[in-house]
Amino acid sequence: MSYDVLRYHSVNKTMMPLYFTFLFLILVATASGKPPHVVFMVVDDLGWNDVGFNNPDIKSPNIDSLAHDGVILNHAYVQPLCSPSRSAFMTSYYPFRLGLQHMVINAQQPVCAPLDKTLLPQVLKKNGYATHMLGKWHLGFCRPECTPTHRGFDSYFGYYNSREDYYVKVQGNGLDFHINDKINWNAVGNYSSFQYGDAVENVVRQHDVTTPLFLYFPIQSVHEPLEVPLRYYDMYPNITIDGRRIFSGMVSAADEVVGRLVKVLKEKAMFDDTIIFFTADNGGWVPYHGNNYPLRGGKITIWEGGTRVPAFVHGKPLQKTGVRYDGLMHAVDWFPTILEAAGISYSDPKRDGISQWKSITTLSASKRTEFVYNLDNHTTPFQGHAAIRVGDFKLIEGYPGLYNGWYKPNDSWPGEKPNPDYSDLHVQMDPYSYSNWTNFKGLYNIRDDPYEHTNLYDKLPEVVKKLQARMSYYYTMMVPANYPPKDPKGNPMNFDLWWQPGWC
Ligand SMILES: *[C@@H]1O[C@H](CO)[C@@H](O)[C@H](O)[C@H]1NC(C)=O
Ligand SMILES: *[C@@H]1O[C@H](CO)[C@@H](O)[C@H](O)[C@H]1NC(C)=O
Ligand SMILES: *[C@@H]1O[C@H](CO)[C@@H](O)[C@H](O)[C@H]1NC(C)=O
Ligand SMILES: *[C@@H]1O[C@H](CO)[C@@H](O)[C@H](O)[C@H]1NC(C)=O
Ligand SMILES: *[C@@H]1O[C@H](CO)[C@@H](O)[C@H](O)[C@H]1NC(C)=O
Numbered sequence: 143m144s145y146d147v148l149r150y151h152s153v154n155k156t157m158m159p160l161y162f163t164f165l166f167l168i169l170v171a172t173a174s175g176k177p178p179h180v181v182f183m184v185v186d187d188l189g190w191n192d193v194g195f196n197n198p199d200i201k202s203p204n205i206d207s208l209a210h211d212g213v214i215l216n217h218a219y220v221q222p223l224c225s226p227s228r229s230a231f232m233t234s235y236y237p238f239r240l241g242l243q244h245m246v247i248n249a250q251q252p253v254c255a256p257l258d259k260t261l262l263p264q265v266l267k268k269n270g271y272a273t274h275m276l277g278k279w280h281l282g283f284c285r286p287e288c289t290p291t292h293r294g295f296d297s298y299f300g301y302y303n304s305r306e307d308y309y310v311k312v313q314g315n316g317l318d319f320h321i322n323d324k325i326n327w328n329a330v331g332n333y334s335s336f337q338y339g340d341a342v343e344n345v346v347r348q349h350d351v352t353t354p355l356f357l358y359f360p361i362q363s364v365h366e367p368l369e370v371p372l373r374y375y376d377m378y379p380n381i382t383i384d385g386r387r388i389f390s391g392m393v394s395a396a397d398e399v400v401g402r403l404v405k406v407l408k409e410k411a412m413f414d415d416t417i418i419f420f421t422a423d424n425g426g427w428v429p430y431h432g433n434n435y436p437l438r439g440g441k442i443t444i445w446e447g448g449t450r451v452p453a454f455v456h457g458k459p460l461q462k463t464g465v466r467y468d469g470l471m472h473a474v475d476w477f478p479t480i481l482e483a484a485g486i487s488y489s490d491p492k493r494d495g496i497s498q499w500k501s502i503t504t505l506s507a508s509k510r511t512e513f514v515y516n517l518d519n520h521t522t523p524f525q526g527h528a529a530i531r532v533g534d535f536k537l538i539e540g541y542p543g544l545y546n547g548w549y550k551p552n553d554s555w556p557g558e559k560p561n562p563d564y565s566d567l568h569v570q571m572d573p574y575s576y577s578n579w580t581n582f583k584g585l586y587n588i589r590d591d592p593y594e595h596t597n598l599y600d601k602l603p604e605v606v607k608k609l610q611a612r613m614s615y616y617y618t619m620m621v622p623a624n625y626p627p628k629d630p631k632g633n634p635m636n637f638d639l640w641w642q643p644g645w646c
Contacts (some may be wrong), residue, residue, distance in 0.1 A: 143363040155625055179357075179409075183361070184420075185361060185420075187432050188393070189433045189451070190619065191433040192453065193206070194200075194326075195452065199381075202369045204400040205400050208454065212495045213454060213455050213463060213505070214465070214467065218472075219449050219470060220451055221444060221516060222352065222444055224278075225237075226243060226516070229242045229281060229300060230431070231262070232255060233262075234494060236616075238619070239620065240621070241253075243507070243620075247281065247282050247626075248590050249316075250302070250629050251627075253284070253624050255288070257284060263295050266481075267294050271355065271484070272350070272353045273452075274298075274345050275297070276299045276338055276342060277301075277361075278304075284632060301322075302437030305365050305367070308367065316634025316640055325642070327409075333369075333370075334361075334363070334390075337400040351411070355416075356484075364393055368431065376391075377390075381551075383551075383552055385430070386552065387429040389430070401643040419479075420456070421451060421476070425450070428441070431551075433549065433550070433551040434549070435548060436548060437450060438547070438594040440545065443460075443543035444529040445546065459483065460502070461504055462505055474513075478495045478499075481497070482499035497507060511599050512532040514616050517613070519620075527528075527541045528540055529542075532608065532609050535605055537585050539618045541582065585599040585601075585606055629645060
C-alpha cells in the first residue's frame with residue numbers, strides 16, 4: 143500500500159468524533175439541497191470531428207467552454223441511428239429489446255417507442271420536475287399517446303420526424319411542427335436554430351425557479367439538409383469543399399443556441415444550479431459532410447465513427463473539471479445517470495443502463511465494462527449485423543453498414559466531385575452492391591487500435607469465442623424488429639398536409 147492510500151484510510155481515533163460530525167454535515171448538506179435543474183442536450187448527427195473540442199477547425203466556442211469547464215466523456219457511445227439512440231436515452235433499454243434495432247422510425251410507419259416503457263421525463267415529472275422538450279422527437283407519432291406531451295413532457299415545441307427543411311419545416315409531402323399537440327404555422331419560415339434559441343429563452347424565462355427544471359433539448363442541427371444563413375457560412379472562408387463549409391456553419395449556428403441557453407440560465411441565476419448533459423445521437427453522416435476522422439465509418443455503421451460521439455457533463459457536483467474521462471458510457475446510461483444527478487431513486491431491474499454519475503463526478507472507474515453496439519437480424523432492405531464490446535475488444539459480425547473507410551473533412555463526395563476512393567458510398571443508392579460485407583467478421587482491440595485498422599479475428603480465436611458467448615447471452619433478450627411497411631393512412635394528404643397523429 144502506498145503512503146497516500148494509508149493516509150486517506152486511517153482515521154486517528156481521537157479524530158473520530160470530528161470525522162463523523164464532518165460526514166454528517168456533508169450528508170445533511172446533500173440531503174437538504176434543492177434538486178438541480180437539468181438540461182439534456184442532443185445535437186443531431188454531430189460527428190467526433192465536428193466540434194471544436196475535438197477539431198480546432200470548427201468554431202464552437204460556447205460548446206467548447208462548457209466542455210472544458212466540465213468533464214468530457216471520451217468514450218461515450220450511442221446507437222448508429224437517431225430513433226434507436228433516442229429510444230435508449232428515453233427508456234434505458236437497448237433498442238434490440240424495444241424492436242427499434244433495425245433502422246429509424248420512418249414517417250409513415252405505424253410504430254412508436256413501446257408504450258409500456260416508462261420514459262425519463264415521466265420519472266422526473268413524478269418527482270416534482272417541470273419537464274419541457276424542444277426539438278426532434280423521432281420516437282413515433284401515429285397516435286396521440288405516442289407524442290411527447292403524452293409521455294412525460296409538460297410542453298413540447300418541435301417536430302416528429304427524422305428531418306425537415308430548416309426554414310419551411312417540410313418533410314416529404316407534409317409540414318411538421320407542433321407546439322404541444324397543436325400544429326404551429328408560426329414556425330414556418332425562420333431558420334430553426336434561431337427558433338430553438340428563442341424557444342429556449344422563453345422556456346427558461348417563464349420557469350418558476352423554485353421548481354426544478356428538466357429540459358430535453360434535441361435540436362435539429364446538424365442533420366441534413368445542408369442549410370445555413372450566409373453569415374455562418376462566411377465564418378469558414380478556408381474550407382474549400384462547399385458542403386463541409388455549410389456543415390461547419392451549421393455547427394456554429396447550433397453553438398450560438400448553446401450560448402443563448404447559457405446566457406438565459408445566467409440571467410435567471412439558474413446556471414450554477416444546472417447540470418448540463420450533452421451528447422450527439424450518432425456519428426457524423428459522411429455523405430452529408432459530417433465527419434468522424436480519425437474514427438472509422440460514420441452514421442448508420444457500427445464502426446466507431448457511427449457510435450463514439452462528442453459528449454460532456456457540466457455542473458457544480460463535478461469534483462474535477464477540465465479533464466477527459468476515459469470510462470465507458472453508453473446511450474442507455476444517460477437515463478439512470480440523470481436520475482441520480484437529480485437525486486431521484488428509481489429502480490427497474492430489467493433496464494440496461496447503469497448510472498455513471500458517481501464515476502463521472504469523482505472520475506473513478508466506469509461501472510460499465512461491456513455493451514452492445516447493436517443486434518439486428520432483420521435483413522431487408524439493409525443487411526443484418528451484430529457488434530459487442532467486452533473490455534478492450536470489439537466483435538463485429540455481419541454487415542457493418544453502408545461505408546467502411548476513413549474519411550477526412552476536406553475529402554469530396556459523389557455528387558460533388560466524384561472520387562473513385564469512395565465508391566462505397568454508392569451503397570446509399572444500392573444497398574445490395576456491397577453484399578460482400580454481409581459475412582464480415584471483425585475483432586478489434588479498441589484500446590490499442592481505436593481507429594479499427596487491424597482485424598484480429600483470425601489471430602485471436604479465444605477472444606472471439608468469449609465475445610460470441612456474451613453476444614449469445616444478449617441474443618436471448620432480443621425481440622423481433624418492429625419494422626412494418628408504410629401505412630397510407632399516415633400520409634399528410636389525409637391531414638391537411640401536416641404530419642399528424644391519429645392513424646394507428
Ligand atoms: C428569425 O429569428 C431571429 C432570432 O430570433 C429574429 O431576430 C428574426 O427577426 C427572425 N426572422 C424572421 C423572418 O422571422
Ligand atoms: C484562414 O487561413 C489563414 C492562413 O492559414 C489564417 O490566417 C486565417 O486565420 C484563417 N481564417 C479563418 C477564418 O479561419
Ligand atoms: C485534409 O485534412 C487532413 C486532416 O484534417 C489534413 O491532414 C490534410 O493536410 C488536409 N489536406 C488538404 C489538401 O488540405
Ligand atoms: C468488398 O469488396 C470491395 C470492393 O471489391 C473490397 O474493397 C472490400 O475489401 C470487400 N470487403 C470485404 C469485407 O471483403
Ligand atoms: C430475429 O430474432 C428474433 C428474436 O430471436 C426472432 O424472433 C426473429 O424471427 C428473427 N428474425 C429473422 C428475420 O431471422
